[in-house]
Amino acid sequence: MALIGGQGTGKTHLALSFAQMRRNYRCICVLIGGTIGFDVQLGQLARLLRVTVDDGQSPSEAVREALAARDGWLLVFDNANRPQDVLDVLPASETGHVLVTSTNIEWRTHSTAFVEVQGFDGRKSADFLSAYGGLAAAQAANLTEIIGLVDPATAEISCLPIVLREVANAISSGQLTADQYTRRLARTSALVLSAKPTTYRDQVRIVWRAHIAGLAETSPRGLALLHFACFLAPQRLSYDDLRVADSTTEPLRTLLTDADERTDVASELKKFSFDFTDGHAIGLHQLLADVAREQMSDSQRRDWAEVSTAVIAASLPPSTDDRSARAVYDRLAPHVIATAQRSGIPYNDIAAESLRRLGVYFIENAEGRAAVDALDQAMRIVRPRNEHLAVRIAIEKADALRLSGQLDDTAVNFATETCERAVRILGDDDQDRWRTQADLGHLLCERGDGERGYPLVRQAAEGQLSRWIPPNRLGWMMIADLATLRFDLTNDPNDSVVLFGEPIQIEAIYRKVLAERLGELGGDHPDTLLARANLAWLLALRGDWRAADELIRAGIEAAPADHSRHLDLLAARVMVYRARVNDASLSGHWRRLRRALDIIRLNHIAGQVIQARTRRGIQARAAVLDLRLVVLSTYVEAGYARLAERASRRLMQEASEHWLAKGENRILLAYLAAEIDWQRARHDEAIRRMRTSVWEVTRIEPTTLMARQSTWKLSHWYREVGRFDEAAVVVTDGFRWLLDLPPETLPQATATARQEIQEFIESLHNATSSQG
Numbered sequence: 001m002a003l004i005g006g007q008g009t010g011k012t013h014l015a016l017s018f019a020q021m022r023r024n025y026r027c028i029c030v031l032i033g034g035t036i037g038f039d040v041q042l043g044q045l046a047r048l049l050r051v052t053v054d055d056g057q058s059p060s061e062a063v064r065e066a067l068a069a070r071d072g073w074l075l076v077f078d079n080a081n082r083p084q085d086v087l088d089v090l091p092a093s094e095t096g097h098v099l100v101t102s103t104n105i106e107w108r109t110h111s112t113a114f115v116e117v118q119g120f121d122g123r124k125s126a127d128f129l130s131a132y133g134g135l136a137a138a139q140a141a142n143l144t145e146i147i148g149l150v151d152p153a154t155a156e157i158s159c160l161p162i163v164l165r166e167v168a169n170a171i172s173s174g175q176l177t178a179d180q181y182t183r184r185l186a187r188t189s190a191l192v193l194s195a196k197p198t199t200y201r202d203q204v205r206i207v208w209r210a211h212i213a214g215l216a217e218t219s220p221r222g223l224a225l226l227h228f229a230c231f232l233a234p235q236r237l238s239y240d241d242l243r244v245a246d247s248t249t250e251p252l253r254t255l256l257t258d259a260d261e262r263t264d265v266a267s268e269l270k271k272f273s274f275d276f277t278d279g280h281a282i283g284l285h286q287l288l289a290d291v292a293r294e295q296m297s298d299s300q301r302r303d304w305a306e307v308s309t310a311v312i313a314a315s316l317p318p319s320t321d322d323r324s325a326r327a328v329y330d331r332l333a334p335h336v337i338a339t340a341q342r343s344g345i346p347y348n349d350i351a352a353e354s355l356r357r358l359g360v361y362f363i364e365n366a367e368g369r370a371a372v373d374a375l376d377q378a379m380r381i382v383r384p385r386n387e388h389l390a391v392r393i394a395i396e397k398a399d400a401l402r403l404s405g406q407l408d409d410t411a412v413n414f415a416t417e418t419c420e421r422a423v424r425i426l427g428d429d430d431q432d433r434w435r436t437q438a439d440l441g442h443l444l445c446e447r448g449d450g451e452r453g454y455p456l457v458r459q460a461a462e463g464q465l466s467r468w469i470p471p472n473r474l475g476w477m478m479i480a481d482l483a484t485l486r487f488d489l490t491n492d493p494n495d496s497v498v499l500f501g502e503p504i505q506i507e508a509i510y511r512k513v514l515a516e517r518l519g520e521l522g523g524d525h526p527d528t529l530l531a532r533a534n535l536a537w538l539l540a541l542r543g544d545w546r547a548a549d550e551l552i553r554a555g556i557e558a559a560p561a562d563h564s565r566h567l568d569l570l571a572a573r574v575m576v577y578r579a580r581v582n583d584a585s586l587s588g589h590w591r592r593l594r595r596a597l598d599i600i601r602l603n604h605i606a607g608q609v610i611q612a613r614t615r616r617g618i619q620a621r622a623a624v625l626d627l628r629l630v631v632l633s634t635y636v637e638a639g640y641a642r643l644a645e646r647a648s649r650r651l652m653q654e655a656s657e658h659w660l661a662k663g664e665n666r667i668l669l670a671y672l673a674a675e676i677d678w679q680r681a682r683h684d685e686a687i688r689r690m691r692t693s694v695w696e697v698t699r700i701e702p703t704t705l706m707a708r709q710s711t712w713k714l715s716h717w718y719r720e721v722g723r724f725d726e727a728a729v730v731v732t733d734g735f736r737w738l739l740d741l742p743p744e745t746l747p748q749a750t751a752t753a754r755q756e757i758q759e760f761i762e763s764l765h766n767a768t769s770s771q772g
Helices: 011-021 038-044 059-068 083-087 122-133 137-147 161-172 178-192 200-218 220-229 252-257 259-270 286-294 298-315 323-342 349-364 368-381 387-403 409-425 431-446 450-465 473-490 506-521 526-542 545-558 567-581 588-613 617-638 641-654 657-661 663-679 683-700 705-720 724-738 747-770
Strands: 002-004 027-032 073-078 097-102 114-116 157-159 496-499 502-505
Touching: 002 011, 011 027, 011 073, 011 097, 027 038, 038 059, 038 368, 122 137, 122 157, 122 161, 137 157, 137 161, 137 178, 137 200, 157 161, 161 178, 161 200, 178 200, 200 220, 200 259, 200 286, 220 252, 220 259, 220 286, 220 298, 252 259, 252 298, 298 323, 298 349, 323 349, 323 368, 349 368, 349 387, 368 387, 387 409, 387 431, 409 431, 431 450, 431 473, 450 473, 450 496, 473 496, 473 506, 473 526, 496 506, 502 506, 506 526, 526 545, 526 567, 545 567, 567 617, 588 617, 617 641, 617 663, 641 663, 663 683, 663 705, 683 705, 705 724
Parallel strands: 002 097, 002 114, 027 073, 073 097
Antiparallel strands: 496 502
16 A cells, blocks of 8 residues: 655655554565665564575575565555565565555555545644544634645645644744744744745745754754754664764764763753654754754854764764664665765765675675665765776676676676776785776676686786785675686596786685684674685585585584575585486485485575576676576586476576676586487487587587586497498597697596506497498
8 A cells, every 4th residue: 555645745654653543464564765775674673573595595584585475564665666676575465554654646556555645724723623633613713824824725724743743842842832832933934935835845844944943042042953863764774873973073972972961952952843853863854854953054064964964974983894884874874875975065975985885795695786876976976086986886887787686788898997097006016906997807707708807807816915915805805706716617526726927726725714714703604604605616626525415514514504505505505416316326216315315405505596596686696597507517517308308498588698707617508408308218319419519518618527428429429320430530530639638637537547548449440340
């Protein structure tokens, strides 16, 4: 249901009253629009709802999944002026209810039911003032005449409920009598408008001008707190989260630190109907905040904008390593954005730096789109002469674009330009300069351009290592990323990474990184869990599934509660079951039974990981597609042709252009499709596909194990169907380029290949000779 109406008509009050009256809801969540996106706010509820957020999963996605599995919940979206913002974050079930307040009439077509909330007419306005302000009927009617909005067509009077509430509160406080208050409003109306109000905002301006004038005469402390509050977001903010900035002056400095002072000021404010603070928290209605800022002079607005920006900046924790700091970031996020938006200062470096830090926090929480929005705003207000801050904001934005799944030419051009600026402005001795180069390399690799991307990542790792020996945390992260990137490109567990001209095995890097992270960060840190997953994946691919499973078990046992289903560890466990399926140590009936059970387990775990990663944009879709490819190859290797055929069709339907652009993905898909055809007894089609696969792999990657395997398979199939001469030609051509395999990278594979091919050639020659 949607409540539609103008600002100040009481939509929020009506929605909250409905939520409080309906006691049958088990869970009521209120999200406020205007600063932070609803998806981010929904994610912030994860801790309150005790929802487990898997690593790699956005918090908002975890909350949506949790609500979809429950019933009896109510989501209130306040000030939701764009329907799509709400529709994008709704849980995928109808087990709860959604209530929306908005000024946008488009909600008439986007909701199952709607109610138009309007101002009170003259009679209802007078009745409200009589009931809540204690006024006589004549006094209430007189006040309504002064502040009422007159419809020129019908001559009917209407008033905003929020204005009537302020008037009633002011009179009931006893500061002024009803007659004194009426005369003050009349004077204020003449000063402000010199005529009757023509808009609801005029009503607010009249009432608040009178209240602020009275506050300025009797309570300078209350006026200071009001000026500070009108630059914050409407969400209530605890004073415990606020810190005093160096530039904070009296009386605000005392009010932020002394609870007793705040309690006294709250009682003074109530005399003038100001109820935006109770001594414990502060929060001002958006319409009232707008009017309060309008009534300031230019110098006052500039001074208080700087004060509020500095206080919020000082309140942000220096790091987000612990949960309490992350909770403070969640609560301060809308106020960081609001102070930047409402300051009215063309260039505000303090606000820009706060937005940059908020963007980094969003990136850490996998909220890529929210990070891009915050960093875009920071780029608009950073001072052009402050090149260092400007380029650091751009570095974070490039990372956020990649995280949000934007891998197009615009993102590449922005990342390239940012990298060039970082080299020029920051220099080679700055870690961010190397980090942005590595990010550009990863972006290119994710687009399928590993030829350009991998060298950039390798150069960034060498540049970092050459300046910080032993490597710091960022250095080890770059080394691990480099090894993972090389592993992804070759899919060869025996491959090496070349650093400073020296080849280092990927396994050795993974073991060293894991040891360093265990010692520095502990076993439960997400970076350590990722290191375990990387090493387990490599060992499982090599066939050493027992060692891989031990690593995964240790990681899951060490993980904290909110990482108990760490996605990287689960993905590595999929590889463990794949290795178990191909393990030839058991034979006969027991092997068939265990293989069937392992296939079931693999399906279950892969389904969990895929479901958790499905909604994370192109970058996450690439991870999902990689995992689907692993499942498909397992089906093929196990001989489950029907399952493999269905999995292959689904994979091709979901495959993105960027994912297919990676040569190794395209080659492996062609190889598996040929295998499926052969297992389904479509021999001619299988040979045609495999012939194409051999041509493709020998053209792109002639010295890989996939090239050897494809050639061997094609020659074997030719022999199976009796085409011995063609089998001899294929295997002889394969032997020619296999002689050029680099012995330092694949010595064992090269020797084995030569021996097998020699034996096969001899058998083929014998076969062709015997058949004339």
